[in-house]
Amino acid sequence: MTTRSTADRTIGGPPRPAPIGMSGFSGGSIATEFAAELAPAYAPELNIVGVAAGGMPVDMAATIDYVDGSSEWALVLPYVMQGAARGFDLDLSPYLSDYGRDVMDRIADHCVSDGPRFPGLRLSQLLRPEYQDYRTIPGFARILTENHMGTGTPTAPLLFGAGNADGIGDGVIVAAGERELADEFCRRGVSVRYHEYPGANHLIAGALFVPAAQAFLMDRFAGAPLDNSCR
Structure with missing residues (x-):
């Protein structure tokens, strides 16, 4: 019963x-x-x-644009990119600059709270010249829309x-x-x-x-x- x-x-x-x-x-x-x-x-x-x-x-696009290059919160940019890419099974490597690949390697096993910080970072620094507008990256438009x-x-x-x-x-x-x-x-x-x-x-x-x-x-x-x- x-x-x-x-x-x-x-x-x-x-x-x-x-x-x-x-x-x-x-x-x-x-x-x-x-x-x-x-x-x-x-x-x-x-x-x-x-x-x-x-x-x-x-x-999400408005948030990215707001923090881009800021002294305090730009540090979240690579973590957001990494998390979104993992969640949506997007391979970022073809779109990253050499510096961007280095940053992604450094944060790969960290959260924002305990990982490396990048004050003043701009998203454009992480991307190759032909992908300076991240909205043109295949897969990113879907991520922005669905979030x-x-x-x-x-x-x-x-x-x-x-x-x-x-x-x-x-x-x-x-x-x-x-x-x-x-x-x-x-x-x-x-x-x-x-x-x-x-x-x-x-x-x-x-x-x-x-x-x-x-x-x-x-x-x-x-x-x-x-x-x-x-x-």
């Missing part, structure tokens, strides 16, 4: 799916946001009551958070991308609360987002009404 806890069933009725909340910031926001988009078709049986995502690279957020529509209430330290973004993420995605989901009928943190860089935005995400999800678990930004 199978038994269920009262948290998993209704009295005299069918089993009730346990409520699920999802949260992620920066790299974690990628998995969180795409999971929210895919869930209605991929796992409609899940009872997702709220999704909190912040520091989101909504448009653009907003192709699917979540059904759960959303919390988005973005830092804005320089009028563009938090040094890594372009704030307008998150604002526009929030507006687009609102137009599709999704409940969205959007927070922007003026003066906050990526790390500070993350520190501000975590307690906001926790409060948001606790309210969703409690069934509290949502004061969203769509109006």
